[in-house]
Amino acid sequence: xxxxxxxxxxxxxxxxxxxxxxxxxxxxxxxxxxxxxxxxxxxxxxxxxxxxxxxxxxxxxxxxxxxxxxxxxxxxxxxxxxxxxxxxxxxxxxxxxxxxxxxxxxxxxxxxxxxxxxxxxxxxxxxxxxxxxxxxxxxxxxxxxxxxxxxxxxxxxxxxxxxxxxxxxxxxxxxxxxxxxxxxxxxxxxxxxxxxxxxxxxxxxxxxxxxxxxxxxxxxxxxxxxxxxxxxxxxxxxxxxxxxxxxxxxxxxxxxxxxxxxxxxxxxxxxxxxxxxxxxxxxxxxxxxxxxxxxxxxxxxxxxxxxxxxxxxxxxxxxxx
Numbered sequence: 656x657x658x659x660x661x662x663x664x665x666x667x668x669x670x671x672x673x674x675x676x677x678x679x680x681x682x683x684x685x686x687x688x689x690x691x692x693x694x695x696x697x698x699x700x701x702x703x704x705x706x707x708x709x710x711x712x713x714x715x716x717x718x719x720x721x722x723x724x725x726x727x728x729x730x731x732x733x734x735x736x737x738x739x740x741x742x743x744x745x746x747x748x749x750x751x752x753x754x755x756x757x758x759x760x761x762x763x764x765x766x767x768x769x770x771x772x773x774x775x776x777x778x779x780x781x782x783x784x785x786x787x788x789x790x791x792x793x794x795x796x797x798x799x800x801x802x803x804x805x806x807x808x809x810x811x812x813x814x815x816x817x818x819x820x821x822x823x824x825x826x827x828x829x830x831x832x833x834x835x836x837x838x839x840x841x842x843x844x845x846x847x848x849x850x851x852x853x854x855x856x857x858x859x860x861x862x863x864x865x866x867x868x869x870x871x872x873x874x875x876x877x878x879x880x881x882x883x884x885x886x887x888x889x890x891x892x893x894x895x896x897x898x899x900x901x902x903x904x905x906x907x908x909x910x911x912x913x914x915x916x917x918x919x920x921x922x923x924x925x926x927x928x929x930x931x932x933x934x935x936x937x938x939x940x941x942x943x944x945x946x947x948x949x950x951x952x953x954x955x956x957x958x959x960x961x962x963x964x965x966x967x968x969x970x971x972x973x974x975x976x
Contacts, residue, residue, distance in 0.1 A: 701924030713935030755903035867940030
């Protein structure tokens with residue numbers, strides 16, 4: 656007879672060493688548990704890392720760190736983020752329980768105070784990311800609007816309100832992570848559209864442009880602050896604020912499947928991000944914009960398609976970790 660704590664459900668998994676089935680406890684939750692494949696989780700993570708934010712990394716990271724600092728920083732950030740996420744993934748079934756939330760895992764290891772601290776920090780982190788998605792989504796809409804309207808009368812706050820309304824409608828239709836399954840393919844296609852368009856148009860501009868300036872501009876004090884900001888953007892680029900929550904949706908063995916998803920994210924998944932960052936900086940140097948589509952030149956309809964794709968992907972990505 657297996658004893659279960661109140662408000663817990665059981666999740667059976669095979670214990671290879673003991674050649675028997677063991678029971679891992681799972682807290683009750685409204686979300687789906689043990690229902691998704693590692694590939695789906697890998698696509699979720701990859702969609703997050705290739706979100707509309709990648710359109711700004713040439714200007715917010717490379718411009719302030721240069722070729723050596725930017726390349727080395729990106730490689731180190733990739734390795735550190737992979738290692739940190741692997742550690743969290745391996746603690747998912749710590750002490751015989753599946754910890755489906757960051758705060759639950761923190762409480763199990765560090766005590767009750769850590770539960771509230773982690774809860775607060777996690778939601779502050781997610782709030783700031785979501786604000787970024789809203790602003791970038793609004794910027795994409797405005798960039799598309801400017802392509803067709805000569806006299807710009809609508810300001811960014813109006814586009815932000817439109818983006819927020821669309822995000823609310825989308826949130827109503829996707830109550831949990833597993834319900835995003837049908838939207839993952841859409842998110843991947845949309846990401847590829849704006850990444851491919853921005854990369855191709857930037858590469859074309861770069862081949863036709865005179866030699867670029869890759870030096871880091873500013874005073875000594877200004878460079879220090881911009882380097883600090885660019886370094887924080889490096890870590891933010893791989894920020895996944897919901898690793899335990901994603902892992903909770905995976906079928907058993909949850910730890911092995913999550914590690915597969917992380918390997919997918921940090922190998923195949925980072926290739927598009929690296930490509931657009933380096934191509935954008937190579938093409939425009941120190942003049943690379945914080946929104947790369949505003950730098951590129953090309954057919955209006957192509958740029959409009961890329962901006963609309965960026966907006967729609969920001970809506971989906973806002974609901975991804």
